[in-house]
Amino acid sequence: MDKMLAMERDPLPASVSKDRFEALFLAQYPRVVAIARRVLLDGHLAEDVAQEVFAAFYRSARTTDPSHAARWLHAAAAHTALNILRGNRRRARREAQDSRVHAFSHDALAHDANPLQVVESREHRAEVRAALKRLPPKYAAVLVLRHAGLSYAEIAAALDTGINQIGTILARAESAFKKEISSVSP
Amino acid sequence: MFHLDDGSLRRLVDEPQSTLSSAQAHYATCDLCKQRAAQLNATADAVANAYARAEDAATPQKRTQLDVGQALASTRARIRSASFSEVAIAQPHRARLTTALVALASAAAVVLLFLFTPLGTFAQGFLTIFEPRQFQPVAITSTDGMNMRLAPDLTAYGTVRVLARSQSVFVAGPAQAAAVARMPLRIPAALPANIPGPISWRVASGQSVMFTFSAAKAAASAAAHHQILPPMPRSLDGATLQVAVGPVVAMIAGERAASVRNGRSRTEESPDLLIAQAPLPRVLSTGASVREIESYLLRQPGIPPRLAAQILSISDPTSVLPIPVPIDKASAQQVWVQGVRGLAVGDNTGVGAAVIWQRDGYIYGVAGSFPESEVLAIANSLR
Numbered sequence: 001m002d003k004m005l006a007m008e009r010d011p012l013p014a015s016v017s018k019d020r021f022e023a024l025f026l027a028q029y030p031r032v033v034a035i036a037r038r039v040l041l042d043g044h045l046a047e048d049v050a051q052e053v054f055a056a057f058y059r060s061a062r063t064t065d066p067s068h069a070a071r072w073l074h075a076a077a078a079h080t081a082l083n084i085l086r087g088n089r090r091r092a093r094r095e096a097q098d099s100r101v102h103a104f105s106h107d108a109l110a111h112d113a114n115p116l117q118v119v120e121s122r123e124h125r126a127e128v129r130a131a132l133k134r135l136p137p138k139y140a141a142v143l144v145l146r147h148a149g150l151s152y153a154e155i156a157a158a159l160d161t162g163i164n165q166i167g168t169i170l171a172r173a174e175s176a177f178k179k180e181i182s183s184v185s186p
Numbered sequence: 187m188f189h190l191d192d193g194s195l196r197r198l199v200d201e202p203q204s205t206l207s208s209a210q211a212h213y214a215t216c217d218l219c220k221q222r223a224a225q226l227n228a229t230a231d232a233v234a235n236a237y238a239r240a241e242d243a244a245t246p247q248k249r250t251q252l253d254v255g256q257a258l259a260s261t262r263a264r265i266r267s268a269s270f271s272e273v274a275i276a277q278p279h280r281a282r283l284t285t286a287l288v289a290l291a292s293a294a295a296v297v298l299l300f301l302f303t304p305l306g307t308f309a310q311g312f313l314t315i316f317e318p319r320q321f322q323p324v325a326i327t328s329t330d331g332m333n334m335r336l337a338p339d340l341t342a343y344g345t346v347r348v349l350a351r352s353q354s355v356f357v358a359g360p361a362q363a364a365a366v367a368r369m370p371l372r373i374p375a376a377l378p379a380n381i382p383g384p385i386s387w388r389v390a391s392g393q394s395v396m397f398t399f400s401a402a403k404a405a406a407s408a409a410a411h412h413q414i415l416p417p418m419p420r421s422l423d424g425a426t427l428q429v430a431v432g433p434v435v436a437m438i439a440g441e442r443a444a445s446v447r448n449g450r451s452r453t454e455e456s457p458d459l460l461i462a463q464a465p466l467p468r469v470l471s472t473g474a475s476v477r478e479i480e481s482y483l484l485r486q487p488g489i490p491p492r493l494a495a496q497i498l499s500i501s502d503p504t505s506v507l508p509i510p511v512p513i514d515k516a517s518a519q520q521v522w523v524q525g526v527r528g529l530a531v532g533d534n535t536g537v538g539a540a541v542i543w544q545r546d547g548y549i550y551g552v553a554g555s556f557p558e559s560e561v562l563a564i565a566n567s568l569r
Contacts, residue, residue: 025258033252041240051257055264121239128240147237152197152204167200168193171226174233181236 024069025054031148032077038144039081039132041125049084053077067157074150074158078141085133131180139173146170189216195223199230319505321529321542323518324496342407343418343483344399352393352432356386360437363387367433372463372550372568377439378560385439392432399425399474416485425474434464439554459554459564466549509542523565524550532558541565 032053037046053076057069132140138159145155146166156163190198190209198205198213213219357363364371366389401423408415439459471479484494493510500506511518511531521530521541528543539561540553552565 022258025261026254029254029257030252038237047252047257051261051264054261058261058265124236125240128236143233146200147234152201164193166193167195167197168191171192171196171229174226174229177236178229178232181232 021058024073028070028073029054031150032073034148035074035077035144035150036081038148039078039085039129039140041129045084046081049081050077053080071154071157074145074154075141075160078144078158079137082132082137082140082144085129127181131177134180135173135176139169139176142166142169143173143177189222190219192222192226195219196226196230199223199227319544320507320527321509321544322500322506323511323529323531324493324508325511343404344397345403347396347398349394349396349428350392352390354388354390356388359387363389363435363437367391367435369433369435369463369465369548371435374437374461374564375567375569377459377564378556385437388436388438390432390434390436392430394428394430397427397429399423413487415487416482419478419482421478422474422482425479426472427474427479428470429467430470431467432464434462437461459556460552461564461568462551462553464549466544466547521562523562524568528565530558530562 029050032050033043033046036049036053037043040046040049053073056076057073132144135143138161141159142155145158146152150158152163152166155161155166161169190212194205194209195213198209202210213223355366357366360371360373399418399422401418401420404415404418407413437460469476480497483489484497497508500508509518509529509531518529518531521528523530523541523543524545526543526545528541530539530541532539538553538555539558540551541558541561542549542551543565544550550565550568552561552568554561554564556564
């Protein structure tokens, strides 16, 4: 019995059809990236998180039913990205790496011709992240999901919260977020 | 008519078509609500602008189109290599299970809660003072739950003495668990293949508590808190109850943060599957009957009248354990399990379920983040 309980699980569950997973991936990947990006403000890191989320979903999937899967993915993307934001070390490492790449990129040079503008932009991103970090977790999750384009019903499903509460949480979250951001115009 | 709350106004801005027609009608004629909606809208715009600026700052990635095909290939490679990187994936279903386990007041949770917390709250003190043979759901709402938290502590009605305090330890496996708990164990013959590891076994030793009702203490406590409590019947004053629970053995699967530190168990997250078993809890009384205690305690402040009526309607209170089921989050039904009648509770999202039953002097509970049918199959596989 102990042997049975300790047995290794197949890393690729047969219950998850590859075709269905692919369909789910194609349908949801942009949105999952958008959610992570709303938190991290870093496209590469957002894609990294999104792929990890899909891989975790594949391994733990109990259903590929589109509505259940979507809400799982949305919530996982928001919470995982917020956890990274709070943990900070991974993002800081990535940001340090990016800043080196950014500094020598022709694209970046063309875009950010004004060094002052570059500095201000980075400061603004840091302010947005810091504001998000200081919000209560549920507020932050509702805020990023809404600003990633999810409907109230989708947010309610992802966070397992009554749909009537979403507007209230969102209004409070936006108010708190605005107060936190010194650079946001009133 | 009342004005619209901020949440309704915020949604009216974003999704006017999804808003109730009565709210729309009020909004159309209410200048104050329009003014508040404009303020909320301005705040939402400010947040959107802040994001837009941050997005601009995040270039050049912004201009890069997502290559979904390449991303799919990368994800498949991650899955094949099983090299999950430093990102700790937040598992939404686990978060819901945490809520579900607590909210359902499931079989295992009821037993474990009683054991791992002092005989503190009114509900626990009252609801577990029998030798349960059957289980009956009683519907509660979230408001009921909040009200009950405001109910006086049991110590307001008498003296609590802990005769034996429970201690919880992790053990190596079922054989050691049975030896430590000194009770026969039932072990699942089959588990769903997708339960993530690790599987651990935990034993909590028995707890025994003695409680003596005191009319004088109840009166003093009421006066100190400026409350008016119903008078304690003379037959209860001085009556003593002894409540014995446990030991409890729990098999826990998928509990990522379970650990043993300095010989003491520590749990930070709810598991995917919990199987708990224990001897039936028992109550000894020096004379007060269950019905007398019940009718007195259920008249105390904080006990919702609807809940009290449900409990009072139970025909044999000496052997029926009421299981509170939050009606907005879960549903309950009688089921046959292991050849006896049990109670299954499933949460409304379909991601969590629990089943509780008693057989041959032991109480069993299985709770997990699975559909009710799967939880029932696990329960029926216990041998």
